[in-house]
Amino acid sequence: MLTLDRVSKVYKVGAFGGTELPAVRDVSFTIAPGEVVSLIGESGSGKSTIGKMILRLIGINGGIITLGDTNVATLKGAALRDYYREVQGVFQDPFSSCNPIFKVEHIFSLVRGVYFHSLSGAEWRSKVAEALGAVALEPGQVLHKYPHQLSGGQLQRLLVARALLLDTKILVADEIISMLDASTRIDVLNLLGELKSRGLGILFITHDLSLGNYISEKTVILRRGRVVEMGETSKVFGNPTHPYTRMLIASVPQLHKRWGDEAIADPGPCRVHAASPSGPAGTALLVEVEPDHSVACFRIDEGVPC
Amino acid sequence: MSLQVNDLRVYYRTLAGDVKALDGVTFEIADGEIMGLAGESGCGKTTLGNSLVLLDGRMKQVGGTVMLDGAPLPIADFNEMRHFRYRDISIIPQYAMSALNPTRKIGKMIGELLESRDVRYREIRPELERRLGLVGLGLDVLQRYPIELSGGMKQRMVMVVSTLLDPSLLIADEITSALDVSSQKAVAQALQSFRDQKFVRSMIVVTHDVSILYQIADTLAVMYAGKLAEKAATDVMMQRAKHPYTRMLIASLPEVGVRYTEHKLTGIAGTPPSLLNPPTGCRFRDRCPLAIEQCAEEPPFVEVEPGHSVACWRADDVAAPKDSVA
Numbered sequence: 001m002l003t004l005d006r007v008s009k010v011y012k013v014g015a016f017g018g019t020e021l022p023a024v025r026d027v028s029f030t031i032a033p034g035e036v037v038s039l040i041g042e043s044g045s046g047k048s049t050i051g052k053m054i055l056r057l058i059g060i061n062g063g064i065i066t067l068g069d070t071n072v073a074t075l076k077g078a079a080l081r082d083y084y085r086e087v088q089g090v091f092q093d094p095f096s097s098c099n100p101i102f103k104v105e106h107i108f109s110l111v112r113g114v115y116f117h118s119l120s121g122a123e124w125r126s127k128v129a130e131a132l133g134a135v136a137l138e139p140g141q142v143l144h145k146y147p148h149q150l151s152g153g154q155l156q157r158l159l160v161a162r163a164l165l166l167d168t169k170i171l172v173a174d175e176i177i178s179m180l181d182a183s184t185r186i187d188v189l190n191l192l193g194e195l196k197s198r199g200l201g202i203l204f205i206t207h208d209l210s211l212g213n214y215i216s217e218k219t220v221i222l223r224r225g226r227v228v229e230m231g232e233t234s235k236v237f238g239n240p241t242h243p244y245t246r247m248l249i250a251s252v253p254q255l256h257k258r259w260g261d262e263a264i265a266d267p268g269p270c271r272v273h274a275a276s277p278s279g280p281a282g283t284a285l286l287v288e289v290e291p292d293h294s295v296a297c298f299r300i301d302e303g304v305p306c
Numbered sequence: 307m308s309l310q311v312n313d314l315r316v317y318y319r320t321l322a323g324d325v326k327a328l329d330g331v332t333f334e335i336a337d338g339e340i341m342g343l344a345g346e347s348g349c350g351k352t353t354l355g356n357s358l359v360l361l362d363g364r365m366k367q368v369g370g371t372v373m374l375d376g377a378p379l380p381i382a383d384f385n386e387m388r389h390f391r392y393r394d395i396s397i398i399p400q401y402a403m404s405a406l407n408p409t410r411k412i413g414k415m416i417g418e419l420l421e422s423r424d425v426r427y428r429e430i431r432p433e434l435e436r437r438l439g440l441v442g443l444g445l446d447v448l449q450r451y452p453i454e455l456s457g458g459m460k461q462r463m464v465m466v467v468s469t470l471l472d473p474s475l476l477i478a479d480e481i482t483s484a485l486d487v488s489s490q491k492a493v494a495q496a497l498q499s500f501r502d503q504k505f506v507r508s509m510i511v512v513t514h515d516v517s518i519l520y521q522i523a524d525t526l527a528v529m530y531a532g533k534l535a536e537k538a539a540t541d542v543m544m545q546r547a548k549h550p551y552t553r554m555l556i557a558s559l560p561e562v563g564v565r566y567t568e569h570k571l572t573g574i575a576g577t578p579p580s581l582l583n584p585p586t587g588c589r590f591r592d593r594c595p596l597a598i599e600q601c602a603e604e605p606p607f608v609e610v611e612p613g614h615s616v617a618c619w620r621a622d623d624v625a626a627p628k629d630s631v632a
Contacts, residue, residue, distance in 0.1 A: 042487070043457070182558055183346055183555060184574075186560065190566070190572075209562060210561050248487055253517040253520065255517050256544065
C-alpha cells in the first residue's frame, strides 16, 4: 500500500529561483494492491509531478509518502534500490525511454546488472521470457531488435515488461498510451487491467477522462495542484459534484452523443461550506458527499469563502 | 463541388525507394462540408493534407488530379501554387503552437504575412479584430509575443490568421491533439463556427481522434496504409460502417461510461504494412478477420449508397450488427 499524506511540491522558478511555483498542494490518497487509481488533470495540474515524487525522481517539500511503513523520502543506497524493486514507472514516450543504440536484450540486461547478478544465464532468460509473456510479446521476435524497429505499442509493452522483471508492487504509468494509435492503445490499457488482477497497484496518470473511467477503480481529479474531487470511479463519473469535474466531463468528446448546448447542471451549494459554514475556504479540505466519494470547496482556487 | 481529388498519388523519395504515402486517393468535398480524416499514424493522412498545400522536396506527385472550385490545382508546381496558397487553400499545421514567429509581436507578424500577399493590414484590421473576438481573444494579443500566450490561445490565434483571407478550403491537421479537454472543445467548436460564418467554404479536419470528428464533421473518411478505406456521412459511419477496419477502429475507442470490468474493448492485432513495398491486394487483409481469397485482388473504392463509398470486397457481409466483427 502506497500512501500520500498531504504531499506538497514547490518549484523554484525565475532568475536565481526567486519565484515559488506551488505545483502540488496537500494531496492525499492511497494506492492499494490490485487497484488502478487514475490521476486526471489538465496540463499544469501537477499530475506528472506527483508521479515523479513517488518515483523519487524529485524531492518533496511537504507531507510524507510511505510504502507500507517506510518513509520514501529518507531512503538511501541499498534501501532505495530495494524501493525500486517494488515501485517502477513507465512514461509517455517509449522511444525516449530507451537508449536507441542498445538492442532490447541489452536494455533488459542493464536491470540484471543491478538486481540479478546472482542469476545464471538460463534463469535470467526464463525470467525475461516470463515478463515478456505477461505483456503478450514473443521473446524471439523482440529481443534482438533495436527500439526503432518496434512499434510504439510493442515498445511500451516492453517497458512495462522491464518494470515487471522486479517484484513490482506499484507501477506509475504516466500518460503511457497518449502517444499510441487507437487500434493499439486499448491493448496496452487492457494489459494494465490484467496486471491489476495479478495484484499490482497502478497509478494511471492521464488527461483523458474516458481512459481513466475505462480502467480505474478510483479516480482523483486534480486542478492546479489540488485535489478537487476523488473517490470510486463510478461515483465520480456517475455523480460528479464539483463544478470543475462537471465541466471536464461535459467537455469530453463522446462517440454517440454530440456536445449539447444545454448548460451544465447546477452543482448546488458548496459541500464544504454546507458541512462547516465557518470552515476555511481555499484549503485542501475534502468533504464526503457519499461513501467513498469526496469533494473540495467549490471555490478552492479563488481563496475566497463561498 | 468545392474539391475533387481523383486518384491522387504522392510518394516520398527515399534512398531505399519510394514510400507510397498516398496511393490512389479519390474523394470529393462539397461546399460547406467539414470532412473528418482519420487513421493510424503513418497512414498518409497528414501527407494528404500537406500535398494539397505544399509538396516539399522529398514529395512528388506521381499521378492523379486535384480540382478546386472547378479549376485544376497545380499541386506539383511550387510557383503556380503560390497564387492559391493562403488565399484559396490554407492550412493550420500540426504544430500550430510553434507556427508563430517567436521574435515578432503577433500583430506585426500578421502585417508582414498580409503584405507578402499584397493585402493592406490596415484594411483588414477591423475584420481581424472581429474574428479575434469570435474566438475569445482580446485585441491586446496583437501586442504580445507568442510566448506570452497559452497553448489554446496560440491555437485559436493561428486559426484566425490562417482563415483571414476567407480561403475556399482549410486543412486543419491534428489541431486539437495537444490541448486539454476544455480547450479542445473550444477550438473544435470555433472550427465549426468558422464554417457557419463562411470564413472558409469547406474543411478537411485531420486527426486520429474519431470522437472529436464525430462532434464536428459532416462526413468522415478513414484512411489505411495510403488509401481511403471508407467515406460516408458521420452518422452513417457510426451506424453502418461497412469496412471491417472502420468498425474495429470505432469499436476500440473507450467512452465515458464504458468500464474495463463490464465491457472489455479489443484493439486491432498486427501492424499496418510498410509503405515502401506495400502488399498487393487489400492492404488490411493481414489484420482482417473477414479476409478471403478474393482479398488478394485490390478492392475498388466504390459507392455502396449515395455518399457512402467503401473499398472492401466483403462490404456487404459486414452489414450485420455492429458487434459481429469487433
